[in-house]
Amino acid sequence: MSSPIVVQVVVDKPLAQGFDYLWDKSALGLDPEVGHIVEVPFGPATLVGMVIKVSAHSDFDIEKLKPVTQLAPLPPMDPAALRLMNFASQYYIHGLGETIIPTIPQMWKKSSDWEKILAKINPAEAKKTKKKKVEEPVRSEGYIGESQLNEAQEEALKQLRASSTQKEFKASLLQGQTGSGKTAVFLNWLKTVLGDENSQALILVPEINLTPQLERRVRAYFPDKKMVVLHSGISEKKRGIAWYEAVTGKAQIILGTRLAALTPLPNLRAIVVDEEHDPSYKQQDGIRYSARDLAVWRAHDLKIPILLSSATPSLETWMAAKSGRYQYLRLDQRAQGAGLPRVHLINTRDPQNQFSPGDLDKPATKISLSKPLVGAINRSLQEKKQSLVLINRRGYAPVLSCGACSWLSKCQQCSSYMVMHKAGALGRKPVLSCHHCGLVKPIPSHCPDCGNADLKTLGQGTQKLEDSIEEVWPGARVLRVDTDSSRKSKGAEELFQEIHDGNVDIVVGTQMIAKGHDYQNIGLVAVLDADSRLFSQDFRAAERLFAQLVQVAGRAGRASKDGEESGDIYIETQFPEAAVFQYLLRHDVDGFLSHIASERDEAKLPPFSYQGLVHAEAKSLDKAIGFLSSLKGRLRGQGLITQGLRVYDPVPKSMLRVAGIERAQLVVESDDRRQLQDALEAIDRELRDSSQGRISKVDRIRWLIERDPISI
Numbered sequence: 001m002s003s004p005i006v007v008q009v010v011v012d013k014p015l016a017q018g019f020d021y022l023w024d025k026s027a028l029g030l031d032p033e034v035g036h037i038v039e040v041p042f043g044p045a046t047l048v049g050m051v052i053k054v055s056a057h058s059d060f061d062i063e064k065l066k067p068v069t070q071l072a073p074l075p076p077m078d079p080a081a082l083r084l085m086n087f088a089s090q091y092y093i094h095g096l097g098e099t100i101i102p103t104i105p106q107m108w109k110k111s112s113d114w115e116k117i118l119a120k121i122n123p124a125e126a127k128k129t130k131k132k133k134v135e136e137p138v139r140s141e142g143y144i145g146e147s148q149l150n151e152a153q154e155e156a157l158k159q160l161r162a163s164s165t166q167k168e169f170k171a172s173l174l175q176g177q178t179g180s181g182k183t184a185v186f187l188n189w190l191k192t193v194l195g196d197e198n199s200q201a202l203i204l205v206p207e208i209n210l211t212p213q214l215e216r217r218v219r220a221y222f223p224d225k226k227m228v229v230l231h232s233g234i235s236e237k238k239r240g241i242a243w244y245e246a247v248t249g250k251a252q253i254i255l256g257t258r259l260a261a262l263t264p265l266p267n268l269r270a271i272v273v274d275e276e277h278d279p280s281y282k283q284q285d286g287i288r289y290s291a292r293d294l295a296v297w298r299a300h301d302l303k304i305p306i307l308l309s310s311a312t313p314s315l316e317t318w319m320a321a322k323s324g325r326y327q328y329l330r331l332d333q334r335a336q337g338a339g340l341p342r343v344h345l346i347n348t349r350d351p352q353n354q355f356s357p358g359d360l361d362k363p364a365t366k367i368s369l370s371k372p373l374v375g376a377i378n379r380s381l382q383e384k385k386q387s388l389v390l391i392n393r394r395g396y397a398p399v400l401s402c403g404a405c406s407w408l409s410k411c412q413q414c415s416s417y418m419v420m421h422k423a424g425a426l427g428r429k430p431v432l433s434c435h436h437c438g439l440v441k442p443i444p445s446h447c448p449d450c451g452n453a454d455l456k457t458l459g460q461g462t463q464k465l466e467d468s469i470e471e472v473w474p475g476a477r478v479l480r481v482d483t484d485s486s487r488k489s490k491g492a493e494e495l496f497q498e499i500h501d502g503n504v505d506i507v508v509g510t511q512m513i514a515k516g517h518d519y520q521n522i523g524l525v526a527v528l529d530a531d532s533r534l535f536s537q538d539f540r541a542a543e544r545l546f547a548q549l550v551q552v553a554g555r556a557g558r559a560s561k562d563g564e565e566s567g568d569i570y571i572e573t574q575f576p577e578a579a580v581f582q583y584l585l586r587h588d589v590d591g592f593l594s595h596i597a598s599e600r601d602e603a604k605l606p607p608f609s610y611q612g613l614v615h616a617e618a619k620s621l622d623k624a625i626g627f628l629s630s631l632k633g634r635l636r637g638q639g640l641i642t643q644g645l646r647v648y649d650p651v652p653k654s655m656l657r658v659a660g661i662e663r664a665q666l667v668v669e670s671d672d673r674r675q676l677q678d679a680l681e682a683i684d685r686e687l688r689d690s691s692q693g694r695i696s697k698v699d700r701i702r703w704l705i706e707r708d709p710i711s712i
Contacts, residue, residue, distance in 0.1 A: 004062055007032045008053035009040050010097030014693035018097070019049075020058040022067045032068075035076030037104065039111035041066045048109045050077065050100050070111050073118050075248060081264030084298050088262070091677070093612075093684045093705040094287040102286055103262040107240025121241055142217035144184040153185050156329040160189040160307065163327060164270060169300045173276075173321040174309040176331030177340060177587070178554020182309045183214070185331070186272050187221045189307070194225060194252055199269040203255045204291060206278035208233040209486075209512055212493040214274070215255055222253060230256030230263060258283060258291035261298075269304055271295050276308035276317055277547050279710050288706045311554060311589070312547035315600070316607045318593050334566075341525065341556040341567040343585045345576040346370045365471040368460055373526050373570050374472070377506065381476060385523025385567075386499065387506045389465065390552050392533065394482040394510055395419035396464045397457030400432065402447035404454075413437045415656040421484065422463050437659035465528070466508045473506065481509035514552035525556045525569040534578060537654050538711045539605050546580045546592055553584070606708075610676045613706040614666040614683060616650070618699065624664035625650050627701040631686065632666060640682050645670045647679075661702075667712060680705055 005023040021040050023032045036051040046069060058065060077085075077100075089099040101109070107117065149157065156174060163170040176182045190201050203218070205211055208231045215229055228242035228251040245251040249266045256263070258281050273281070273292050281291040292308070299306035308317050308326070321328040334340070346353050353370045355362045363374060380387045397420045400409040409418040411434040418432035418441065432441045446453045457464070466480045479498055486492035492512065498504050499519055507513060533545045549571065556567025573581060583592035601608050614631065618624040628650030632641075641647050646669040653663040668683070670676035684705055687696070695702050 003056045005032060006055050006058045006062070006065065007036075007038075007051045007068060008055075009038060009049040009068070010052055010095070010100060011040070011042060011047045011049040012098050012101035013042075013047075013095070014098055015095055016688060018052055020060055020065055022062070022065045023054075024067050028068065028071045030071065033076040035078070035082055037072035037074055037077075037108065038068045039070035039072075039114075040068055046111065048072075048101065048104070048111055049097065052082075052096065070114060072108060072111070072114055074108065074244070077247075077264045078266045080266075080268070080298075080302055081262075083301055084262065084294065087297060087301075088287065088289055088294055092287050092289050092707045093680050099287050103259065105240040105243045106236045108243070117240075120237070121244060143220040144181065144188075146188050149181070149184060149188070150333070152331045152333060153181050156185050156331060157188055159327065159329055160185070160305070161192050164189070164193055164305045167303060169303050170305045170327060171296055171299065171320070171325070172305065172307050172327040172329055173313055173317055174307055174329045174331070175313055175318070175321070175589070176309075176311060177334055178311045178551065179334040180311075180331035181334075182311075182331060183217060183274070186274075186307055186309060187218065190253075190270060190272070191221065193270040193305075194222065196269070197252075198249065198267045200246070200249065200252050200254065200265045200267045201270045201272070202260065202263075202265060202268060202295070203253065203272045204261060204274065204281070204295060205255070205257060206275045206280035207512075208257055209492045209496070210275075211255060211257070213496070218253060218255060225252045226250055227253035227255060230254060230260040232257070232259065258289075261291035261294050262289075268298075268302060271299050271304070271306040273306070273308045275310055275551075277310045277312050277314040279544065282710045288704075288709070290708060290710075293708070312550045313589075313593070315543060315593055315597060318590075319597065319607060339566040340587050341553050341569050343553065343587075344372065344376075344568060344570045345581050345585065346372050346570055346572045347574070347576050348572050349574050363472045365468065367468045367472050368465075369526075369528070370572055373572065376524055376526070376568060376570055377473070380524040381473065381505060383523060386502070386504060386519070386521050387524040387526065388513060388519075388522050388552070388555055389469070389506065389508045389526045389528065390511070390514060391460070391462055391465055391508070391528040392510055393419075393459070393461040393529070394435075394463075394484055395433065395461035396422045396430070397461060398459040399457070400443070400455055401458050402450065402452050402455055404452040405447060405450040407447050407449040411437065411439060413439055413660045414658050419461065420457055422467075436655065462508050462510060469506055469508060476505040477503065478506045478508065479504040481507060481513050483510070483512070486512070511548060511552075514548055514555065519555050522556050523567050525552055525567070527552060527569070527571045530571050530573050530581075531575060534573075534575065534580065539600070539603070540710065542578075542580050543596055546584065549580070549584050550587075550589065604671070609669050609671050610673045611709060611712070612668040612676055612680045613709045613712065614668065614687075615653075615704045615706060616664045616666075617661045617702040618664075619660075619662065621652055621656065621662040621664060623699050623701060624662055625652070627696060627699065627703070628664055628666040631683065634686060635679075635683065638682075638686075640679060642675075644672060645675055645679055665712070680707065 006020050007023045008018040009021055010018045032051055032054045034051055039046050040049050085100045089096040174182050193201055211231055228245050230242055246254045247264045254260055273295050276292050283289050320326045353372055355371050377387050399417045400420050409432050411418050414434055414436045416436050418434050421431050421433050423430050430443045462480050462482045466478055470478050481495050499507055533541055553569040556569055579595055616624040616627050632647055635641050648667045650664050650666045653665055668679055687703055690697055
């Protein structure tokens with residue numbers, strides 16, 4: 001009698017271990033391999049899992065083991081992808097199953113459909129092939145061939161090509177002014193990489209909204225290459241097919257947001273991380289990984305080149321380039337020779353910058369914009385240039401208030417205010433909405449506390465600003481771009497196309513409009529309420545604000561040629577003397593990064609130290625704080641808090657309550673990366689011993705360990 005085949009399978013549960021199952025070769029038709037995706041019985045239900053070990057023995061009674069019920073029609077995950085998953089699981093202190101399984105598209109997790117899936121994919125493939133024959137490859141206006149590159153771009157391309165011929169890990173930072181042609185450099189470089197028919201390249205972008213524009217450009221460079229797009233905004237079927245084509249090596253170019261960073265790619269030869277500084281690369285639920293950091297680890301593991309591209313690199317990446325760990329490539333001029341936009345700081349504390357009753361040029365309708373900004377928009381309209389007005393607050397007004405008793409529209413479930421949205425944004429009538437828990441309520445007709453019917457809005461969001469701009473400039477074509485407007489019939493791509501086509505005079509929007517878009521006729525960029533992001537408990541706030549201002553400033557004057565005017569950026573602030581604005585005035589990215597590097601070094605904050613967070617969520621704050629205090633006490637009692645490891649007292653989170661749950665955190669910090677890793681692993685073991693999954697047995701506290709948090 002032949003010995004049984006035992007496989008260890010991990011599933012998407014907050015458990016550290018895998019589970020043993022029997023493999024019936026005659027029923028499943030194949031020998032098992034590590035990396036096979038399977039369906040297994042788990043309790044009363046069945047779950048999709050992955051085989052991580054094959055053996056002839058089990059620590060449990062063979063008779064009691066249940067059999068694997070089904071095998072997915074997929075090749076086993078390649079060994080390099082499994083190494084990546086193992087590293088992510090260990091580094092980010094997360095179970096292997098709950099690291100791997102969420103990366104598989106939903107379509108492949110419905111085991112009842114496995115038999116039909118390949119039939120679905122093959123007709124889709126056939127249709128695409130037919131279509132391809134009819135269509136002639138077209139080169140769009142986004143195509144810039146090697147012969148059109150300027151001297152700096154040619155030099156960067158040459159160095160990248162040299163690094164990719166050596167079959168070894170090489171990380172490069174491509175730092176260039178906005179509009180300097182970074183995309184043209186890396187797409188020409190990828191032409192060399194993709195010369196081999198079997199090779200694959202991964203291009204990561206931070207936001208879904210950037211994908212369509214870059215997708216068109218990539219298709220212009222590679223009309224004959226198979227490209228797939230992976231992000232959460234596409235249908236499950238589309239994503240499932242795209243993932244299958246990437247995993248089987250059929251697709252040569254994989255373009256996607258952070259979730260694409262964990263896609264198995266058997267023939268990966270190069271990685272590009274565009275806008276590498278962007279916080280969107282950090283996952284904020286489940287396994288809290290950084291897609292950029294995992295991409296660097298993956299390139300190192302595979303011994304392939306990786307390019308990190310940004311106008312405002314993160315401090316970590318910039319310091320790695322400065323120290324020589326990364327190759328440092330620079331593009332210090334705009335691609336077509338145009339100058340950078342002129343920066344104007346408007347001090348909103350100065351009465352001269354506000355309209356007074358006697359001003360002849362005062363708009364007939366009340367508007368919350370400053371005097372210099374209104375004048376600048378007038379000039380931009382006369383010159384037939386588009387204006388971009390950025391305010392980082394969607395909705396109509398941040399708060400509804402009662403002047404009689406000071407009632408404010410607080411969310412009952414969160415420690416935040418409900419934002420007023422006008423009719424049409426989230427429903428047919430105006431509503432109050434919480435941007436944290438999603439609660440939506442009708443606008444009260446009178447104050448719930450005192451009955452006063454005269455309720456007023458405080459502050460302004462994109463909707464209110466859009467209304468007042470339409471009143472002041474009734475002849476102008478105004479377009480609002482935020483997640484509310486892009487959720488309606490016109491998706492984000494159509495809204496951006498309206499701007500590109502010149503059908504808009506004034507664009508009002510949130511940070512969605514600031515990133516990476518290659519607008520051709522923007523003459524003026526205005527930033528309102530920049531100070532709201534200047535002062536924060538988060539030590540990275542100034543770095544993020546600076547990056548956003550450089551990015552949004554870079555939307556102006558992009559199509560200008562040599563000697564032409566290059567646009568203006570106006571920033572309304574009460575603190576024009578702040579370092580962020582002063583370095584921006586000089587377009588001095590390196591100066592600003594040096595400035596914050598010295599501040600962080602003095603305070604021993606990342607990247608001069610390493611941090612982890614233990615999150616705790618409970619029905620009451622006292623229980624969450626008590627749980628973390630008890631943990632700190634146990635760590636001290638076991639001698640785990642040693643020289644160089646700092647464990648701070650637990651504190652409430654800055655957003656204390658979300659959806660009725662109170663939240664606290666414990667910061668663990670060390671000057672040594674390895675020491676922090678050991679401490680977090682010890683904390684994980686300590687908490688798992690007294691928990692079911694990731695919920696404590698006493699008081700039912702939900703906990704999570706986060707490595708390298710980007711906001712505290």
